[in-house]
Amino acid sequence: MTHETNPYPSRLKEDQGIDPFVRLDPVVHSRNQWRWDGPLDEMSLSRYERDGFLWFEGFFSQERMQPFFDELKEMAEDKKLMESQQIIKDPESGEIRSVFAMHEISDHFNRLTRDPRILGMVRQLLGSEVYIHQSRINDKFGFQGSGFDWHSDFETWHSEDGMPRMRAVSASLMLTDNNEFNGPLMLIPGSHHYFVPCIGETPDMNWTDSLKAQRLGVPDQDSLAMLAERGGIQAPKGPAGSLLLFECNTLHASNKNMSPWPRSNLFFVYNSVENQLEEPYAAPNPRPEFLGARENTDPLTMHDDFPELAGQGVSPLKFRG
Amino acid sequence: MTHETNPYPSRLKEDQGIDPFVRLDPVVHSRNQWRWDGPLDEMSLSRYERDGFLWFEGFFSQERMQPFFDELKEMAEDKKLMESQQIIKDPESGEIRSVFAMHEISDHFNRLTRDPRILGMVRQLLGSEVYIHQSRINDKFGFQGSGFDWHSDFETWHSEDGMPRMRAVSASLMLTDNNEFNGPLMLIPGSHHYFVPCIGETPDMNWTDSLKAQRLGVPDQDSLAMLAERGGIQAPKGPAGSLLLFECNTLHASNKNMSPWPRSNLFFVYNSVENQLEEPYAAPNPRPEFLGARENTDPLTMHDDFPELAGQGVSPLKFRG
Numbered sequence: 001m002t003h004e005t006n007p008y009p010s011r012l013k014e015d016q017g018i019d020p021f022v023r024l025d026p027v028v029h030s031r032n033q034w035r036w037d038g039p040l041d042e043m044s045l046s047r048y049e050r051d052g053f054l055w056f057e058g059f060f061s062q063e064r065m066q067p068f069f070d071e072l073k074e075m076a077e078d079k080k081l082m083e084s085q086q087i088i089k090d091p092e093s094g095e096i097r098s099v100f101a102m103h104e105i106s107d108h109f110n111r112l113t114r115d116p117r118i119l120g121m122v123r124q125l126l127g128s129e130v131y132i133h134q135s136r137i138n139d140k141f142g143f144q145g146s147g148f149d150w151h152s153d154f155e156t157w158h159s160e161d162g163m164p165r166m167r168a169v170s171a172s173l174m175l176t177d178n179n180e181f182n183g184p185l186m187l188i189p190g191s192h193h194y195f196v197p198c199i200g201e202t203p204d205m206n207w208t209d210s211l212k213a214q215r216l217g218v219p220d221q222d223s224l225a226m227l228a229e230r231g232g233i234q235a236p237k238g239p240a241g242s243l244l245l246f247e248c249n250t251l252h253a254s255n256k257n258m259s260p261w262p263r264s265n266l267f268f269v270y271n272s273v274e275n276q277l278e279e280p281y282a283a284p285n286p287r288p289e290f291l292g293a294r295e296n297t298d299p300l301t302m303h304d305d306f307p308e309l310a311g312q313g314v315s316p317l318k319f320r321g
Numbered sequence: 322m323t324h325e326t327n328p329y330p331s332r333l334k335e336d337q338g339i340d341p342f343v344r345l346d347p348v349v350h351s352r353n354q355w356r357w358d359g360p361l362d363e364m365s366l367s368r369y370e371r372d373g374f375l376w377f378e379g380f381f382s383q384e385r386m387q388p389f390f391d392e393l394k395e396m397a398e399d400k401k402l403m404e405s406q407q408i409i410k411d412p413e414s415g416e417i418r419s420v421f422a423m424h425e426i427s428d429h430f431n432r433l434t435r436d437p438r439i440l441g442m443v444r445q446l447l448g449s450e451v452y453i454h455q456s457r458i459n460d461k462f463g464f465q466g467s468g469f470d471w472h473s474d475f476e477t478w479h480s481e482d483g484m485p486r487m488r489a490v491s492a493s494l495m496l497t498d499n500n501e502f503n504g505p506l507m508l509i510p511g512s513h514h515y516f517v518p519c520i521g522e523t524p525d526m527n528w529t530d531s532l533k534a535q536r537l538g539v540p541d542q543d544s545l546a547m548l549a550e551r552g553g554i555q556a557p558k559g560p561a562g563s564l565l566l567f568e569c570n571t572l573h574a575s576n577k578n579m580s581p582w583p584r585s586n587l588f589f590v591y592n593s594v595e596n597q598l599e600e601p602y603a604a605p606n607p608r609p610e611f612l613g614a615r616e617n618t619d620p621l622t623m624h625d626d627f628p629e630l631a632g633q634g635v636s637p638l639k640f641r642g
Contacts (some may be wrong), residue, residue: 143542147577180501181554186579221464225581233502233580255576256468258507259554260546 003281008166010197011159011216011282018197020223025166027052027192027247029127029272038124039117048125052192052250055236059243060173069175069240069264071108072137075099086290091212093144098211101290102266103135113268114303118171121245125169126272129299133157133168133271134291137175139264140183140257147183147255149214150224152196153269154248156210156217159282160202161292166192167275168248173266178237181259185244188224190231191251196223202283207291219251227251273299324602329487331518332480332537332603339518341544346487348373348513348568350448350593359445360438369446373513373571376557380564381494390496390561390585392429393458396420407611412533414465419532422611423587424456434589435624439492442566446490447593450620454478454489454592455612458496460585461504461578468504468576469534471545473517474590475569476538477531480603481523482613487513488596489569494587499558502580506565509545511552512572517544523604528612540572548572594620 007024027049028035035045040054048054075081076096086105088098102109113119113132122130139145153170157163178184196219210216219227236244246252248269257263277294280286289295328345348370349356356366361375369375396402397417407426409419423430434440434453443451460466474491478484499505517540531537540548557565567573569590578584598615601607610616 142546147579150579180556181507186502221581225463228581235501253579255579258468258471258574258576260542260549 003279006281007164008155008158008195008197008281010155011202012197012199013201014199017199020194020196020219020226023166023193023195023249028125029167030124031127034127035124039120040124048245048247051189053187053189053244053246055238056243056245057236057238058241060241062240065173065175065240068108068112068266071106072099072139072175072264075105081105085288088211090141090144090146092146093141095141095144096139097145098139099137101135102137103132103268104290104296109135109266111303112173114300116302118243118268119300119302122169122171122270125245126167126270128272128274130270130272131293131297131300132268133163133293134267134269136267137264138267139262141262142182142257142260145183145257145263146213148253149218150188150251150253151214151217151219152191152249152251155196155198157248157292159217160206160280160287162278162280162286163271163275163292164278165275166247166249168269168271170246170248171268171270172244172246174238174240174242175264175266176262177239178242178263178265179259179261180235180237181257182261182263183254183257184235184237184263185265186233186235186253186255187246188227188231188233188251191227192247192249194227195249196220196251204284206283207287224251273297324600327602328485329476329479329516329518329602331476332523333518333520334522335520338520341515341517341540341547344487344514344516344570349446350488351445352448355448356445360441361445369566369568372510374508374510374565374567376559377564377566378557378559379562381562383561386494386496386561389429389433389587392427393420393460393496393585396426402426406609409532411462411465411467413467414462416462416465417460418466419460420458422456423458424453424589425611425617430456430587432624433494435621437623439564439589440621440623443490443492443591446566447488447591449593449595451591451593452614452618452621453589454484454614455588455590457588458585459588460583462583463503463578463581466504466578466584467534469574470539471509471572471574472538472540473512473570473572476517476519478569478613480538481527481601481608483599483601483607484592484596484613485599486596487568487570489590489592491567491569492589492591493565493567494589495559495561495563496585496587497583498560499563499584499586500580500582501556501558502578503582503584504575504578505556505558505584506586507554507556507574507576508567509548509552509554509572512548513568513570515548516570517541517572525605527604528608545572594618
């Protein structure tokens, strides 16, 4: 630990508990006239500031998503890949649970991270150039995928990766339909306004366990109850191709897949180039590059697959079913 | 085992698998002119026959339910009761998960089993006088109650209690609101038409384990997928006081309570007096009286708390929000 002060203390000892406190960082980082320099209008920006997420039902067509899902199935056949650290298996079923660094394995996924509309929104929210901090696919096969307990991603990225401030956003693309029964992501609207310090010191190599089941970095039940009573819980549902943008500190969780329908969601985590990783704030050692990029942090450039979309406005209101 | 033939074989050896087959029993047991001799109209009866359940949102007022919830909380203070076999603790949290034989512990709950409208519907569905086979409360405290895997109640009652035929119905009354996040009951509409023989022989005293987590009597994933693809999945949600009537062979399950909101549901299982328990069909010994009544099987008589309701028609359509 090289940090003398820590703006977001967590992974504390049992008797060091600190109450949740209001975050120190803005939610939308673009200031003044730059605020509207992007695809999101004021209504959408205000909604993101209030809730900590934006949901775009049917952002891409299901047809556009299918090749990505097919590529995932091909990867499952690749024995060498399947044995690498980038693949996390489900603790109960042994099936694939997560694949990390998709954008480095596949040019196809790499281009998707640089989609003009997504990148336009992300730059607008973070107020700077951005790079991919982490990419992953989370799978839940029918009747098998287990749930994931409540957590803030930022709490882990700060404590274990050394991400200094709350200036990152996750774009989650649904590769399959997400419905009430296949373990969709649940979020607590407004929870991103608070940082909830968590109890439990981080053991070395914690990530070899934490990617299978969230044990550390889970807020205490009183804080969770307070935030859920205030903001409620929402679980956006929709067809493959739907997009969820959520702020790095928004509390989220998911339940078990109780249905025969697989649930496969792609996550690209965008971080501001002005918010690059330092030493971990509350862990003995940094995690590997595929979990938190330290080397590959060049600003992303938009691809030009769909030049006609580059300048087009995007609003969740247009996408509401 | 004293049965020479078994109409619904289950708890089979690994290599004895039998495919799901169409049930041998009617769903609505009242025949001919007796079919309409009760509160349910033809629309409701047909719906029950098709789906295997009926949902009455706001059947009782929330105010009427509160005293029952309060009584449950009082029971939790009763140390002697808490240590009895009738109380099942959650495998993860150690909190109360189920209380059995409510109607024998409490006169208040006993009267509720004899509510004229509920009893009227149940008699109409089962085509005879009825008694309580089992009563229980299933609790899921906030962030704690774990889920329950897919199963048919009849599969257990037949195999472990010796219930001969499918001629029982469960009435589930919501003591708290049931919402998307606190682990509501999920059902597969139409699944009651099929009996799914399950693999796995029943060990002696299986019930000491099975009430905490359903391990035996869980249909194979192919059968579940086939039935869920056909009928979909539904999870009725509504305020405290809502009522679910479901057929004894309808497949159901529930997920973990991910919210701070407790979920507490009361179940009364009504069995036809013409369908009384025999020797278990697939277990070494019968379960205790509080799980499957053999002695206390006198026909229920309606109480007269609300005489004005006795002759009134009841339809889920009237209760739809």
